[in-house]
Amino acid sequence: MRYVYGELCKNRESFADRIYTSEDTFAVADGMGTGPGGRLAAEKAISLVDRSRPFKSLDEIRGFFEEANREIMKEIARLGDRHVAGTTLSLLSFTDDTFLVGHVGDSRIYLFRNGKLKLLTQDQITYRNGKKYVKALGIEWRPEVYTLEDTFREGDVFLLVSDGVVDSLSDPEIESLLCPDIERSAERILSLYRENCPEEDLSFIIVGVD
Numbered sequence: 142m143r144y145v146y147g148e149l150c151k152n153r154e155s156f157a158d159r160i161y162t163s164e165d166t167f168a169v170a171d172g173m174g175t176g177p178g179g180r181l182a183a184e185k186a187i188s189l190v191d192r193s194r195p196f197k198s199l200d201e202i203r204g205f206f207e208e209a210n211r212e213i214m215k216e217i218a219r220l221g222d223r224h225v226a227g228t229t230l231s232l233l234s235f236t237d238d239t240f241l242v243g244h245v246g247d248s249r250i251y252l253f254r255n256g257k258l259k260l261l262t263q264d265q266i267t268y269r270n271g272k273k274y275v276k277a278l279g280i281e282w283r284p285e286v287y288t289l290e291d292t293f294r295e296g297d298v299f300l301l302v303s304d305g306v307v308d309s310l311s312d313p314e315i316e317s318l319l320c321p322d323i324e325r326s327a328e329r330i331l332s333l334y335r336e337n338c339p340e341e342d343l344s345f346i347i348v349g350v351d
């Protein structure tokens with residue numbers, strides 16, 4: 142596996158996106174909440190990914206998300222009752238000839254294969270009274286975890302990306318930016334994002350399958 146990642150943020154102190162990369166597992170976490178809680182939740186999620194990978198089955202993925210949710214809730218509780226915080230988590234792990242996806246929230250994982258882009262995750266968003274609510278770890282006792290398992294092929298390119306890109310670039314635009322050269326793909330994403338969305342945060346990982 143080859144990979145490249147990128148980040149853009151307008152305020153490093155409040156930036157609550159965290160990413161994780163290794164030889165077999167990749168993840169994007171987007172912290173949400175008041176004060177330092179969002180950053181703390183995202184950091185905890187990523188540290189737990191590092192401790193728990195590699196993942197060999199969807200059962201392991203589901204068990205990991207349940208444990209991570211409990212651990213993040215404990216971490217946030219230490220900040221006191223006035224803090225409400227959590228984090229999205231989109232995780233991609235490779236084992237043998239298959240890839241595994243675990244996901245909570247509104248970040249996304251895409252597969253770019255043979256020039257076509259396919260969304261692998263589902264946005265967990267609801268709207269009530271004009272407000273947007275996103276599912277997150279650390280908020281509910283039993284969050285709904287989306288999972289997926291499929292085979293990968295040589296030449297596949299995976300994109301894990303925070304909701305900043307999702308809100309600002311359409312799927313056809315993202316498709317046009319990706320190519321088998323993952324470094325070039327990353328440069329294209331960063332360049333267009335700087336031009337079109339200078340005030341929005343961004344985190345992404347691009348993984349290429351050799």
